Amino acid sequence: MTPRDTFAHLGSIIASLMFVWAVFQQFFPYQLRKYIEKYSQRLVTFVFPYIQITFNEFTGERLMRSEAYTAIENYLASTSSTQAKRLKADIGRNNQSVVLSMDDHEEVEVEFQGIKLWWAYGKHVSKTQSFSSYPVTDEKRYYKLTFHKRHRDLIIGTYLKHVVKEGKAIGVRNRQRNLYTNTGYRWSHVVFEHPATFDTVAMEQGRKSEIMEDLITFSKAEEFYARVGRAWKRGYLLYGPPGTGKSTMVAAVANLLSYDIYDLELTAVKDNTELRKLLIETSGKSVIVIEDIDCSLDLTGQRRKKTEKEEVQEETKDPKQRPPKDERESRTSQVTLSGLLNFIDGLWSACGGERVIVFTTNHVEKLDPALIRKGRMDKHIELSYCGYEAFKVLAKNYLKLESHHLFSRIATLLPDAKMTPADVAEHLMPKTARGDAEIYLESLIKGLELAKEKERLKAMEEGKEKESSAKEEEIAEMEENSGR
Numbered sequence: 272m273t274p275r276d277t278f279a280h281l282g283s284i285i286a287s288l289m290f291v292w293a294v295f296q297q298f299f300p301y302q303l304r305k306y307i308e309k310y311s312q313r314l315v316t317f318v319f320p321y322i323q324i325t326f327n328e329f330t331g332e333r334l335m336r337s338e339a340y341t342a343i344e345n346y347l348a349s350t351s352s353t354q355a356k357r358l359k360a361d362i363g364r365n366n367q368s369v370v371l372s373m374d375d376h377e378e379v380e381v382e383f384q385g386i387k388l389w390w391a392y393g394k395h396v397s398k399t400q401s402f403s404s405y406p407v408t409d410e411k412r413y414y415k416l417t418f419h420k421r422h423r424d425l426i427i428g429t430y431l432k433h434v435v436k437e438g439k440a441i442g443v444r445n446r447q448r449n450l451y452t453n454t455g456y457r458w459s460h461v462v463f464e465h466p467a468t469f470d471t472v473a474m475e476q477g478r479k480s481e482i483m484e485d486l487i488t489f490s491k492a493e494e495f496y497a498r499v500g501r502a503w504k505r506g507y508l509l510y511g512p513p514g515t516g517k518s519t520m521v522a523a524v525a526n527l528l529s530y531d532i533y534d535l536e537l538t539a540v541k542d543n544t545e546l547r548k549l550l551i552e553t554s555g556k557s558v559i560v561i562e563d564i565d566c567s568l569d570l571t572g573q574r575r576k577k578t579e580k581e582e583v584q585e586e587t588k589d590p591k592q593r594p595p596k597d598e599r600e601s602r603t604s605q606v607t608l609s610g611l612l613n614f615i616d617g618l619w620s621a622c623g624g625e626r627v628i629v630f631t632t633n634h635v636e637k638l639d640p641a642l643i644r645k646g647r648m649d650k651h652i653e654l655s656y657c658g659y660e661a662f663k664v665l666a667k668n669y670l671k672l673e674s675h676h677l678f679s680r681i682a683t684l685l686p687d688a689k690m691t692p693a694d695v696a697e698h699l700m701p702k703t704a705r706g707d708a709e710i711y712l713e714s715l716i717k718g719l720e721l722a723k724e725k726e727r728l729k730a731m732e733e734g735k736e737k738e739s740s741a742k743e744e745e746i747a748e749m750e751e752n753s754g755r
């Protein structure tokens with residue numbers, strides 16, 4: 272029997288005595304009763320050297336759900352599922368996993384810096400008479416923390432802060448995440464449930480680990496950013512041909528860090544004021560992504576101009592449906608590069624909470640160096656054609672294959688075929704109910720051979736073009752010389 276059990280036993284004896292007291296109290300005069308009550312309380316506190324703190328589920332006049340209660344619930348979830356004998360189960364807020372918590376009147380033991388503490392879960396039930404004739408049962412749930420009074424300072428000062436911080440972090444990890452998109456200057460959202468993770472992204476393991484480490488370090492560096500006086504943000508530029516996994520990687524980043532995603536469509540934003548409004552509304556713990564940045568911003572500082580075809584379409588519209596000219600013109604006075612840069616540099620210093628900002632592009636060479644300099648876009652990541660290591664990731668994920676005799680043939684074809692991971696993945700997609708890996712690998716080999724041949728012809732064409740333009744230049748030079 273632990274000392275606390277002994278005290279608990281003692282407590283129940285005192286409780287029984289108090290019950291006896293309650294029965295007989297009506298026979299004692301009021302003054303004497305008060306006197307005995309006061310001293311019995313003191314006696315209990317004296318012999319029971321433990322402190323108890325109750326955290327009710329609802330607090331305040333408006334009965335808001337207490338943040339501390341929710342944090343404790345999250346904090347105790349894993350201990351409860353391993354220790355408690357009676358558990359309650361519910362669907363988590365991410366709508367995917369089952370969350371376990373201890374049932375009524377269960378208790379778990381926790382250790383903090385070598386000190387034992389006990390968390391109990393309980394409820395007070397009271398019956399209140401409602402307007403209908405049926406009484407309504409009112410349940411008030413609570414967590415009760417018990418610890419020895421000699422640890423009072425440590426528990427109240429350090430441990431409770433630790434519980435709330437830890438519980439909130441677990442809550443963030445388990446929360447339902449959203450994908451926000453903007454229509455004009457308004458965000459709307461859907462639940463974000465993209466399955467991509469760094470395990471499914473096909474790229475060399477070394478680069479993958481480096482990116483993951485960078486992200487995790489960033490997400491834990493709140494104190495560092497505060498100390499050096501920098502806004503807690505990190506910029507990523509993902510570039511490469513279409514179908515090499517840029518959008519997939521954005522989803523993997525959000526899943527790794529448990530962040531929301533804000534997919535900012537710059538072409539739908541009228542001007543810098545709207546852009547500012549949108550960015551200020553983003554919350555912390557989010558990835559803000561601007562896809563195809565080269566198509567959204569003309570890098571002279573103005574937004575992409577309408578193509579001739581779009582202009583003609585607008586002009587040939589029914590005049591009744593066509594917006595007035597002023598409005599059409601004002602809609603093309605757009606977000607500027609300098610506006611965007613100002614926000615990236617300045618805005619987030621004023622808003623708390625970490626943010627990862629990602630630009631994607633197919634044409635990195637077109638980007639203004641000001642947009643992608645270090646400090647704005649801290650990491651430049653090239654996603655390129657499928658190499659052997661990337662292929663192996665796809666084969667493992669799509670076909671559950673770690674090795675195969677056809678792998679060596681694929682390894683020799685890949686470098687010259689210049690096939691994107693999206694195309695490789697297409698060959699590995701299940702096409703029949705009877706999924707035979709060999710059929711898919713052979714289809715990929717055929718695809719690679721074809722792609723290699725195309726690349727060869729393209730190179731020849733380019734070679735010819737170069738040759739003929741060199742010849743043209745030579746002729747022009749000769750003509751010029753002879754004319755002189």
Ligand SMILES: Nc1ncnc2c1ncn2[C@@H]1O[C@H](COP(=O)(O)OP(=O)(O)OP(=O)(O)O)[C@@H](O)[C@H]1O
Binds near residue numbers: 511512514518519
């Ligand atoms: N590196 C990769 N790892 C895993 N899957 C990939 C990879 N690249 C492409 N894919 C697959 O191909 C599809 C298209 O890829 P994704 O949309 O990420 O390409 P992208 O680089 O964003 O292309 P775009 O430049 O056209 O936007 C994805 O659904 C994904 O399944």
Ligand SMILES: [Mg+2]
Binds near residue numbers: 518562
């Ligand atoms: Mg994309």
